[in-house]
Structure formats: structure tokens, C-alpha cells
Amino acid sequence: MDTTSELNPMSKHFSPSRPALRLATLSAALWLAGCSFIPTFTRPAAPVAASFPQAAQPAAADARTAADIEWQSFFKDARLKRLIELSLENNRDLRVAALNIDATRAKLQVARADQLPTVNAGLTGSRGPATNGAIVSSYTAGLSVTSYELDFFGRVRALSQAAQAQLLATEEARKTVQISLVASVANTYLTLLADDELLRVTRETLKTRQDSLRLMQLKYDNEAASKLDLSTAQSLLEAAKVSLAQQTRQRAQDESSLVLLLGQPMPADLPTGLSLSEQGFLSDLPAGVPSELLVRRPDVRQAEQNLLALNANIGAARAAFFPKITLTASAGVASNDLDTLFSNGTSAWTFVPQLLMPIFDAGRNKANLEAAKVNKDIAIAQYEKAIQSGFKEVADALAGRATLADQLQAQAAQLEAEQTRMSLTDLRFKNGAANSFDVLDAQRSLFTAQQAVVQVQALQLQNLVTLYKVLGGGWTESPAQQ
Numbered sequence: 001m002d003t004t005s006e007l008n009p010m011s012k013h014f015s016p017s018r019p020a021l022r023l024a025t026l027s028a029a030l031w032l033a034g035c036s037f038i039p040t041f042t043r044p045a046a047p048v049a050a051s052f053p054q055a056a057q058p059a060a061a062d063a064r065t066a067a068d069i070e071w072q073s074f075f076k077d078a079r080l081k082r083l084i085e086l087s088l089e090n091n092r093d094l095r096v097a098a099l100n101i102d103a104t105r106a107k108l109q110v111a112r113a114d115q116l117p118t119v120n121a122g123l124t125g126s127r128g129p130a131t132n133g134a135i136v137s138s139y140t141a142g143l144s145v146t147s148y149e150l151d152f153f154g155r156v157r158a159l160s161q162a163a164q165a166q167l168l169a170t171e172e173a174r175k176t177v178q179i180s181l182v183a184s185v186a187n188t189y190l191t192l193l194a195d196d197e198l199l200r201v202t203r204e205t206l207k208t209r210q211d212s213l214r215l216m217q218l219k220y221d222n223e224a225a226s227k228l229d230l231s232t233a234q235s236l237l238e239a240a241k242v243s244l245a246q247q248t249r250q251r252a253q254d255e256s257s258l259v260l261l262l263g264q265p266m267p268a269d270l271p272t273g274l275s276l277s278e279q280g281f282l283s284d285l286p287a288g289v290p291s292e293l294l295v296r297r298p299d300v301r302q303a304e305q306n307l308l309a310l311n312a313n314i315g316a317a318r319a320a321f322f323p324k325i326t327l328t329a330s331a332g333v334a335s336n337d338l339d340t341l342f343s344n345g346t347s348a349w350t351f352v353p354q355l356l357m358p359i360f361d362a363g364r365n366k367a368n369l370e371a372a373k374v375n376k377d378i379a380i381a382q383y384e385k386a387i388q389s390g391f392k393e394v395a396d397a398l399a400g401r402a403t404l405a406d407q408l409q410a411q412a413a414q415l416e417a418e419q420t421r422m423s424l425t426d427l428r429f430k431n432g433a434a435n436s437f438d439v440l441d442a443q444r445s446l447f448t449a450q451q452a453v454v455q456v457q458a459l460q461l462q463n464l465v466t467l468y469k470v471l472g473g474g475w476t477e478s479p480a481q482q
Helices: 003-007 017-034 078-090 092-113 155-221 227-262 290-296 298-319 338-344 364-430 436-470
Strands: 119-129 135-150 324-335 346-356
Touching: 078 092, 078 155, 078 227, 092 155, 135 338, 135 346, 155 227, 155 298, 155 436, 227 436, 290 298, 290 364, 298 364, 324 338, 364 436
Parallel strands: none
Antiparallel strands: 119 135, 135 324, 324 346
16 A cells, blocks of 8 residues: 555545544543533422412413512502612612622622633743853743643533523522512611500500509599509509510610611611601412412522522532642743843744543542532422422412401401490499409400500511512512612
8 A cells, every 4th residue: 555645645546544533532622622421410300289378369461570579669668768768779688698699790700711721921030050051041931821720521510500500699699688688678667667656555544544543543542442453553654664665665676676787877868768657568469389489589589590500510510530630831932131022032932732541539538529410409399499498488478468467457447446445434433333453354354455456567568568479479579670
């Protein structure tokens, strides 16, 4: 066989073996450059029931979900909306969540930078004795690339994908913090309104009991009432004073909680707000089905992104079993005289590829892969727990919506009955048909019923706010805010 004719492309007997070899080599290189050892991701099934208990009838097709309703539209109280705006501007937890996004974004940039070579400009010089005893100088200047990894097996790309998933997770974490912050400000504000209403009721009750004590004291002085009657009236008066002190202290503590959420002192120029009974929230929020929690709630999406990041880490751990190819190269000029380095220097370059094949690492790569798989299993459990927790929160809020309205109606009816009882008992007492114990007992029952109505009213409103939160509402901004 004439090997010369085979190797000569001008020969008519030229063999196609060399082009075929080149094509095969190129195809193999492209395949290696595109391969990835990241496992195919499959979203775990939601380990919850197919529907929520206490869920209402399916909502209309055009009904807006809680996640699509801006908090500016959900809340009607101008004072409350201003407080929420201040908290979004100054709350430190939300600020930390936003800064975490910046930090994770920087880490993603570092991971992406590892996919490209780092080029450095360098100038080096050395002096040393030659064999003849003379002093020899050597200077070089140029560009260099040091230990750039050729990512044939996708290890660096897998780490970059993990960093990108972590960035998305921190963005979802910020939305979760905002949802919680909006709901916390609203619920604390409603608590303050309830505190004010309870203080008003307590002050009225205190005044009524002071009048009753004066009347009882007058009767006692005229021997028309016993010492027991007088002591009972005094006890009820002191009990009202105790309630007033407790509620005053509680209101101050609740206001401190609100100031902490705002991240600044309570401003003096807040707009006029609505009373507790004037607050109106959307009560017909559609709950949907549990599977929609996957796209509505940022905390569930955060858990999924964490799972994707750990899934990508498995690909990086698998790639560590394969050869690692690095490249070190430089190009520039060299001269024995620093003055003529750039004007009369000679070209100088180096090209040092290196292939490292793991042979023995005492089980390090195997342990890293096992740890990556276990971490993914942990992330799956955390993801499923996030879904289950969300399901429970929605179910609890729906149970509250289904029962608190009836409870408030019954409580209001009881209050009306106690008011009627108080009026009739007082009338009977003035006409001598009832004793003082009947009056004092009616006062006590009326005060308890008045407090209960305020508390249930606040609880119902707070439950609607909580339902809005657990359905994923509160992170969507209004068009003007965007």
C-alpha cells in the first residue's frame, strides 16, 4: 500500500479515513461539551388531599385569586395602607431578605465566571548568575490564563445551575417575608383597634360601677343595703379597674409590636383610619385546590428551588468521577533588557494542558456523591413539608371563615340579650322587685358579653387577613407601585 498517496489529499487514491477521524473527534468533543450528569428533575407529588375541607363552592372562572389581588386593593383603611407602606420601606427583616438576594446574585456571578477563562496581564523579571559567572537578567510581559477548567463533563455548569436555583429561592424568600410582614402589620393594627374598643367599653363599665357603688354606699349608710351588697359593688369596681390597667398595658405592648414591624417610630401625620366595625375585607377569596399552592405560595416555590439546587449538586458530584482537564497558557514578549522589552522583545508563549484522572481519593468523591443524594432527599422532605404546612394553614383559615361569622352573630345576639336583661333588672331593682345581687350579676354578664363581641369581631377580621396571606396574597404590588 502506498502510504504517501493515502496521506496526500491531492492523490486520487486519497483515503477518507482522516476526515472521518476528524469528524468523529469533533462530534465526541461536542457531545462531551454538552453532556450533563444532573438527574432529570421530577416534581414530587403533593402529599395532601385533593381538596380543602370547609372549602366553598368553586369560584367563577373570572374570579381573582388572592395572589393576584394587590394588598392596596384588599385593604380599604387608608391609615392601615400607610402603615404597610412604611413597613415595606423600613422593616429590617424585609431589608435583610432583599440583601440576601444581592449576595446570592453575586455568588451566581462567581459561578458563571468559572465557566470562562480568567485572563491576567503580568510582568515578571528575574536576575541570576550564569554558568560563566555573569549576572543574567530576564523579563517577560504578556497575558496569561491559569488553570482554566475545560468543562467537558458539566461540573462547572452544574454548580452554576445550582447557584441560579439558589438565587431564585432567595427571591421567593423575600416574597414570603413581605407576605408575612403585610399580614402581621394588618393583624397588629386590628389588635390595636380592638384594644381601643375594649378600653372604651371598660371605661364605660367603670363609670357605671362607680355610680352603682355610690348608690350602694348611700343605701348602706341609710341601712337599706347590707355590708355584703356594698362589698360586692366594691369588688366589681376594682375588677373593672384591673381590666382597665391590663388593657392599657396590652395596648402599649401591641403598639410597640407595630412600631417594630414598621421599623421606625409611629408617625404623627397618619391619615384618619376606620373603626373596627367599619373594616371591610374581601371574604369570598377562592381557595382553589391544593395543587395551586405550588404556584401561589412563594414559600413552596422557594422549597422547590432549593430542591433544584441540590439536584444540580448531584450532577457536579457525579462529574467529579471523570477526568478534569485544565489549561494554563500565556503569550507575550521576553527580553534580557527591561528597556527594550516592549520595543525589541522576542515573542514568548506557553501552552500547558493538564488532565487529571481520579485513581485513589480514599472514597472522597463517592462520599460527596452520597452526601449530595442525601441532601436532595432532605430537600424533598422539606418541599413536601412546605406543601403540607401550607395545606394546614389554608384549611385552618377556611375553618375560621366558615364558623367565625356564625360565632359573631351569636355573640351579638347574646350581647343584645344581656343589654335587655340589664335594663329590665335595673328597672326591677328601682321598683323593689329585684335585689342588688341581680343587678351586679347583670352588670358582670353584660361587661363579659361586650368584651366577647369585640374580641370575636377582631378575630374574624384577622382570620380574613390570614386567609389572604396563606393563599399567597400580599407580595403582588399595584401597577403604580411597580
